[in-house]
Amino acid sequence: MEHFMKPAPIEKKYFTPGVMVFVVLAAIGLVFLAIRFIGGIGAVTNLDNQHPWGIWIGLDVALGVALAAGGFTSAALGHIWHREHYHAIIRPALLTALLGYTFVAVSVAMDLGRYYYIWHPLIMWNGTSVLFEVGICVMIYLTVLYIEFLPIVAERFIGRVNLPGLLSRLNKTVDSLLRALDRGLDKTMFVFIIAGVVLSCLHQSSLGSLMIIAGPKMHPLWQTPILPLLFLLSAIGVGFPMVIFESLISSRSFGLKPETPILTNLGNIIGPILGIYLAFKIGDMVIRQTFVYLTTITTESVMYAIEIVIGVIVPLRMFLSEQVRKSPAGLFIASSLVIFGVFMNRLNTFLVAYTPPYEMTTYFPSVGEIAVTVGFISIEVLLYRLMVKIFPVISHPQKDVAPQTKFSVRGMI
Amino acid sequence: MLKQDRRSFLKTSALIGAGITGLKSKDTKAQTRHVISEDRMGVLVDTTVCIGCRKCEWACKTAHDLPAGDIESYEDRSVYEKMRRPDDKALTVVNEYSNPDPTKLPTNVKVQCMHCDEPACLSACIVGAFSKDESGSVVWDTEKCIGCRYCMIACPFQIPAFEYDKALQPDIKKCDFCIERTTQGQLPACVEICPVEALTYGRRKDLIEVARKKIKNYPDRYIDSILGDTEVGGTSWMYLSGRDFQELDFPKLGEDPAPGVSESIQHGIFAYFVPPISLYALLGGVMWLNKKKEKSKEE
Numbered sequence: 160m161e162h163f164m165k166p167a168p169i170e171k172k173y174f175t176p177g178v179m180v181f182v183v184l185a186a187i188g189l190v191f192l193a194i195r196f197i198g199g200i201g202a203v204t205n206l207d208n209q210h211p212w213g214i215w216i217g218l219d220v221a222l223g224v225a226l227a228a229g230g231f232t233s234a235a236l237g238h239i240w241h242r243e244h245y246h247a248i249i250r251p252a253l254l255t256a257l258l259g260y261t262f263v264a265v266s267v268a269m270d271l272g273r274y275y276y277i278w279h280p281l282i283m284w285n286g287t288s289v290l291f292e293v294g295i296c297v298m299i300y301l302t303v304l305y306i307e308f309l310p311i312v313a314e315r316f317i318g319r320v321n322l323p324g325l326l327s328r329l330n331k332t333v334d335s336l337l338r339a340l341d342r343g344l345d346k347t348m349f350v351f352i353i354a355g356v357v358l359s360c361l362h363q364s365s366l367g368s369l370m371i372i373a374g375p376k377m378h379p380l381w382q383t384p385i386l387p388l389l390f391l392l393s394a395i396g397v398g399f400p401m402v403i404f405e406s407l408i409s410s411r412s413f414g415l416k417p418e419t420p421i422l423t424n425l426g427n428i429i430g431p432i433l434g435i436y437l438a439f440k441i442g443d444m445v446i447r448q449t450f451v452y453l454t455t456i457t458t459e460s461v462m463y464a465i466e467i468v469i470g471v472i473v474p475l476r477m478f479l480s481e482q483v484r485k486s487p488a489g490l491f492i493a494s495s496l497v498i499f500g501v502f503m504n505r506l507n508t509f510l511v512a513y514t515p516p517y518e519m520t521t522y523f524p525s526v527g528e529i530a531v532t533v534g535f536i537s538i539e540v541l542l543y544r545l546m547v548k549i550f551p552v553i554s555h556p557q558k559d560v561a562p563q564t565k566f567s568v569r570g571m572i
Numbered sequence: 573m574l575k576q577d578r579r580s581f582l583k584t585s586a587l588i589g590a591g592i593t594g595l596k597s598k599d600t601k602a603q604t605r606h607v608i609s610e611d612r613m614g615v616l617v618d619t620t621v622c623i624g625c626r627k628c629e630w631a632c633k634t635a636h637d638l639p640a641g642d643i644e645s646y647e648d649r650s651v652y653e654k655m656r657r658p659d660d661k662a663l664t665v666v667n668e669y670s671n672p673d674p675t676k677l678p679t680n681v682k683v684q685c686m687h688c689d690e691p692a693c694l695s696a697c698i699v700g701a702f703s704k705d706e707s708g709s710v711v712w713d714t715e716k717c718i719g720c721r722y723c724m725i726a727c728p729f730q731i732p733a734f735e736y737d738k739a740l741q742p743d744i745k746k747c748d749f750c751i752e753r754t755t756q757g758q759l760p761a762c763v764e765i766c767p768v769e770a771l772t773y774g775r776r777k778d779l780i781e782v783a784r785k786k787i788k789n790y791p792d793r794y795i796d797s798i799l800g801d802t803e804v805g806g807t808s809w810m811y812l813s814g815r816d817f818q819e820l821d822f823p824k825l826g827e828d829p830a831p832g833v834s835e836s837i838q839h840g841i842f843a844y845f846v847p848p849i850s851l852y853a854l855l856g857g858v859m860w861l862n863k864k865k866e867k868s869k870e871e
């Protein structure tokens with residue numbers, strides 16, 4: 160009899176030497192963050208009036224949002240296109256998106272000169288501002304992600320509510336509340352799932368529109384009116400590679416068998432998406448004739464070439480090969496390259512391409528900026544590990560359980 | 573950017589809206605929600621007259637409660653060795669450009685916010701902290717600003733500056749066209765102090781007339797161009813010069829308002845919320861169909 164795969168909390172020890180490294184990195188990041196709050200943004204970053212945005216926006220926010228795209232792409236595939244066999248990846252992708260977006264929000268706050276006014280956009284609207292739209296969409300989407308995660312919390316605690324001390328008298332009440340919540344969510348979840356996909360499409364693309372207003376301050380290789388479309392396509396393109404990348408890492412780290420068949424199936428979809436993205440990227444270059452900038456060796460042309468060749472063309476070719484898609488190692492390398500490509504693209508669009516008319520110095524992130532970015536990533540990894548130990552997120556073989564489809568969307572119409 | 577690009581973009585944005593019809597290509601003019609008064613004021617800077625005494629720098633700081641120092645210290649011309657930019661401690665600065673013809677005098681250029689008619693900063697600001705006053709001034713509201721610095725990304729003249737060294741309540745600093753003085757009937761501080769009348773304050777309309785007349789009467793003195801007349805949709809501050817403006821480090825900008833492209837894209841994606849709602853409906857439909865397929869398979 161084959162074991163049935165079901166999401167369940169992982170029972171492994173939390174601390175390993177690898178985890179300790181992340182703890183140290185997280186601590187260093189937090190120290191630099193403290194300096195930012197004492198001495199202002201200038202005390203930690205290399206930002207100045209010529210370069211108002213650095214890696215805290217270009218990577219922590221823009222790349223963070225792109226890499227969290229696995230959440231909405233797998234929700235679309237699993238719930239909307241209703242491919243049951245992908246359900247094993249939906250929860251890990253959801254958790255990644257949840258943590259990813261939470262840290263996007265935190266990173267934005269850290270980068271705001273007046274972080275305590277972060278709620279202002281809720282009541283002070285500016286319809287012409289792309290940033291306003293991104294901000295509002297991200298806020299709503301983050302809420303949607305938490306709602307999507309609630310059933311997992313309910314599943315974990317229903318029938319197991321065990322509050323300490325005096326509070327234990329409330330056990331029954333909390334339990335029935337959870338049950339009511341779960342039932343209610345079960346019927347309405349499809350509303351949130353579709354909303355999540357729509358909101359993602361909106362802000363993933365608008366994140367690209369952000370830099371359009373910089374006009375001639377941006378290098379023509381990246382400044383194009385189809386930036387929003389390119390951002391949306393690359394986000395969709397990086398969604399599944401991110402899921403594969405994580406799935407392989409966590410099965411390794413938790414000593415589980417990699418879910419190669421599902422990942423291979425996912426890999427089948429990636430090639431075509433990357434192909435479409437590449438076609439738009441090249442088409443745009445041809446129409447605007449920006450290839451002339453590639454004939455000389457400059458930082459921009461080299462960065463552009465790396466982005467396209469190593470970050471798009473090579474992994475595209477790899478995903479088209481069946482051999483690569485069938486082997487965990489091949490999938491891992493190809494997925495890493497796609498992630499690298501999107502990393503390069505966001506870095507290029509937000510930082511490399513940005514050349515203000517009066518540039519007296521060039522921007523390179525300070526040690527503090529890098530430490531904070533690395534620290535945030537470490538905290539995310541640590542939280543992920545903690546969450547999968549507490550909540551039923553990762554599917555692994557279980558004995559004596561019946562197939563369960565509860566969290567597919569039901570009760571449509 | 574080419575006109576064609578935008579049009580083809582708008583077509584693709586229809587794709588983003590997942591094949592929704594009703595998305596018409598709008599022209600790319602920015603939507604002016606702010607009042608643009610016919611009688612808005614402006615300043616005409618005649619760089620052929622400016623002697624680079626930097627008194628305006630001192631007056632500006634004094635008027636805006638910034639540490640100004642001694643007015644005599646501004647006679648030091650060694651600052652001209654390097655190009656300077658307005659920042660959080662000086663809302664206006666004067667630069668000097670030596671003349672390629674050594675028998676001629678160098679040109680001095682005062683730099684500050686241009687007070688655009690279609691300000692990119694205003695369009696971009698996430699909370700709408702900027703407004704264009706009827707008087708022409710583009711002013712910033714400290715009550716709203718959250719310090720995201722998107723205005724700095726947007727401004728085509730690279731003007732807004734940020735107080736990076738402040739942990740609490742850092743401001744965006746830029747010239748406010750002395751709005752507090754002008755509403756009380758006073759001249760902007762820089763205009764008032766200028767000893768050679770290189771700066772003329774007046775209705776923007778009239779200033780353009782004045783500038784045209786000057787160019788017509790002294791064709792040897794001026795090049796036939798007013799910077800700010802049409803650049804990025806027109807600005808309240810305008811410049812006359814005897815040399816090409818690019819030689820004086822003015823950015824080369826087209827006539828389209830800086831926020832135009834981004835606003836029309838934004839408008840395309842959000843046209844009355846039709847695209848997002850249609851996408852929602854479309855996905856709902858797909859979900860329902862797939863669900864049905866599944867059911868019929870089970871039966």
Ligand code: SF4
Nearest residue numbers: 685686688692693727
């Ligand atoms: S020059 Fe820059 S800061 Fe001044 S109004 Fe124009 S866009 Fe705004």
Ligand code: SF4
Nearest residue numbers: 697717718720721723
């Ligand atoms: S820094 Fe302030 S004024 Fe500038 S765009 Fe952000 S909120 Fe608006």
